[in-house]
Amino acid sequence: MSNSKSLQRFFAVPFGLWSALFIVLPLFFVLWHGFTDGNGAFTLENLTTVLQWEYLKALGLSVELALVSTIICLVLAYPLCLILQGLRKAKGIMIFLLFLLPLWMNSLLTTMAWQTILEKNGILNEILRFCGLPDMALINTPAAIIIGMVYNFLPYMALPLYVSISRIDHSIIEAAWDLGANRWQTFRHVMVPLSMPGIVSGCTMVFIPALTTFVISALLGGNKILLIGNIIEQEFTAAYDWQLGSALSMVLMVFIILNILLEAFTENTDSRKKVKA
Amino acid sequence: MARELLKLEHINKSYEDRQILEDLNLTIHENEFLTLLGPSGCGKTTILRMIGGFETPDSGRILFDGKDITSLRPEKRQVNTVFQKYSLFSHMDVAENIAFGLKLKGKSQSYIRDKIKYALKLVNLDGYEHAQVTQMSGGQQQRIAIARAVVNEPKVLLLDEPFSALDLKLRQSMQREIVKLKKELGITFIFVTHDQQEALSMSDTVVVMNQGWIQQIGTPESVYNEPENAFVADFIGDSNIIDGIMVRDKLVHLLGKDIPCINTGFGENVPVDVQIRPEDIQICAPEEGQYRGIIRQVIFKGTVYDITVEAGGFSWLIQTITGHEQGAEVGIRLAASNIQIMAKPASEDEEAVSDE
Known part of the structure; x- marks a missing residue:
């Protein structure tokens, strides 16, 4: 022993x-x-600096864009996983691997590719012009950043979601139909609750990198839209203000910890429910 | 006979290139306990799933109370299913599971509460309203699944090998409960199993199937005592199946001897399969029997002894209540009424299952 x-x-x-x-x-x-100034003495000044409007604005925008991307990823990935679950196992996994493909490429590369698609004379506008449609000014807008985030982080949503949805036995769905639930009611009352662990961990896995990214916002936001990640990067690499950069990181960490606590909480209530009997 | 409730007409079904059912016809009556019995892959579950609405036939019709329901969605059918793997909703407690169908139908709170109470009493689980289904034993889960189905007051309850995951003792007590439940509810039960004992002990009607074909439909007694072909004889209970020649009505030539029987209508000098149940063969003194042989093996099975006797060039399986000595010389006697004559199999599905 x-x-x-x-x-x-x-x-x-x-x-x-x-x-x-x-x-x-x-x-x-x-x-x-x-928590220190340049001379190593304790101070709260760095944290109070963070409370300035421009930093709060960047933080707010970061949370907003991360949330929107997370929701879009969820809305895109859920139907995909539902369709894949209906397919034969081998076929489903094949198609699923295709969706994971962006993971195998360098995200810097894929984001630069999106730059060439979305820019003023980029591929998207070429196609629109060819079809006789008006141009879209997407590059350097929050929308472009969201597109980049969704493209890069969709696999992180799809993976846990697919695992938890494919674990639901088909006979459970048939049981719901059998008891009088139509497709929507089956989705609402059976599929969603049973796949909740996948939804929660998928959302966490998209929300955190989306909140902290600086590559996507730098390339697709053209340094005009500053997210919290970009500001932290600048503090460390351009302004050499490590104190402020660290304080900003700490604030960001609070958000991430909150997110993880939320996930742990939902998982906890789930498992507690099972043990209660 | 009671009113016809369900009718399957000319059903065909295949998965990819494999034909599961071919021109299947079956009528199920009101308040009948019908069992679909056969080895795995015989198409019994496919029939059940078609009645439940989870599969649609490639061709043919399913009539419920005279109405065509062939392509009706499962949630619109007056049928409920008890699944093999229970398929309870693990995110709900017992009461929520049972209430699932009733809530969707918009029943009142008090109606639902009464129904849950009634259903739990029916399956001997009073007071389990707030237990978590994942914490329950297999037998309890299956009872909840039954309760969840019957509260919806279906006209037909479908049971897809519901006890296959339970141990023998529990299975037997669940079988008795199901028969009791059937009497209390007074609705039609369609039960799928590969266990012949289960089928015989519970049903009003047994439908024996093999390779997608119905081999015989009848009461438990008739499929056991008067199997129509070698498959049924072999699949249900133990059998000695021996090649014979029907000499004329009521006389069969069997292993070199003419033996009297009671079957008629096979013609003269026609090859037939002769079936004799092991418990219907008498062991007697060598000179008193129709055949003379030697006991090769004696196995004690609890209530009976399985005795193998080599006689007339055939290895007979005989069941007796008293033991016999291995190696002893004995005689075998067959009563005419215990000999069942069957026509030779016309196709592969009618043949006995060879396990050698």
């Missing part, structure tokens, strides 16, 4: 080292920079 315990501890050592070096230490640096 004690032998296996010490063995367990032995195998935990590399993980402990890893956590200390790459999780705890960087976090400490961020906190340290965030």
Whole structure:
């Protein structure tokens, strides 16, 4: 007994080292920079600077765009997963892998590709002109950023969603029909609740990278639209204000922690419900 | 006979290139307990799923109370199903599961509460309203599935191998409960199983199927005692099936001897299959029997002994209540009324299942 315990501890050592070096230490640096001035003295000035209008605006816009992209990803991915679930397993997985394809490409590359599609004389407007339709001014707008986010993060939504939807036995759906539920009622009362774990983790996995991205907003927003990620990047690489950059990161972290807590909470109520009996 | 409730007419169904059902016709009556019995892949579940609305036939019609329901969606049918894997909603408690159909129909709160109470009493699970279905045993889950189906007051209850996941003792007690439930509800039950004992002990009518064809329809007694072909004889209970020649009415030539029987109408000197149940064969002194043989094997089965006797060039399976000694010389006697004569199989599906 004690032998296996010490063995367990032995195998935990590399993980402990890893956590200390790459999780705890960087976090400490961020906190340290965030709460000190240039001379290393404790201060709250960095955090109060964050409360300035331009930073709050960037933060607000970031949350807004991340939310919109998350919702669009959910709305796009759910029907896809429903269709794939209806197919034979092998066929479904094949098509699903195609949807994961963007994951295998460098996101910088795909975002630059979107730049050439959306820009003023880009592919999209060429096609519109060819069809005799008016141009669309998409590049350097929030809409362009959302398109980029949805394209890049859709697989993160589809993956957990597909896993949880494909786990629902088809006979459960048939049981709902059998008891008088039409397709919509079956979706609403059976599919959605049973796939809730997938919905929650998909939303988290899209929302967090969408909230923190600076590549997509830089390339498709043309540095005109500043998201919180872009400001943090600038503080570190252009302004060399590590203190303010760290404070901004801390605020962002609060949002991410809130999101994760929300996910943990929904999962918890789910499992508690099962144990209650 | 009661009124006709369900009629399947000229049903054809195939999946990809595999023909499952071919020109199937079946009539089910009001208040009947009908069992579809056959080995896996015989098409019994497909029939059930068509009645439930989960499959549509390639051709043919399904009539319910005279109305064509062939392509009606499952939620619009007056039929409810008890699924093999229970298929309860794991995100709901027992009461919510049972209330699912009633809520959709817009029934009142008090009506739903009374129905839940009634249904739980019916399946011997009073007081389990707020239990989580995922925490219940297989037998309990299946009872909830039955309760969830019957509260909707269907005209027909479909049961798709509902007890196949339960252990023997539980299965037997569930079988008794289902028969009781059927009497209380007074509706039609269509039951699918591959377990012949289950089919015989519960049903009014047994439909024996093989390879998509109906082999025999009859009461449990008639399919057991008067199987129409070698498949039915072999699939239901144990059988000795021996090649014979019908000499004339009431006389069959079997393993070199002319044996009297009671069957008529097969013609003269026609090859037939002769079926004798193991419990219908008598072991007697060597000189008293129609055949003389040696006991090769004795297996004690609890209530009976399975005895293998080598006689007349055939290995007979005989069941007796008393034990016999291995290697002893004995005689075998067959009563005329215990010999069942069957026409030779006309197609592969009518043949006995060979397990050698």
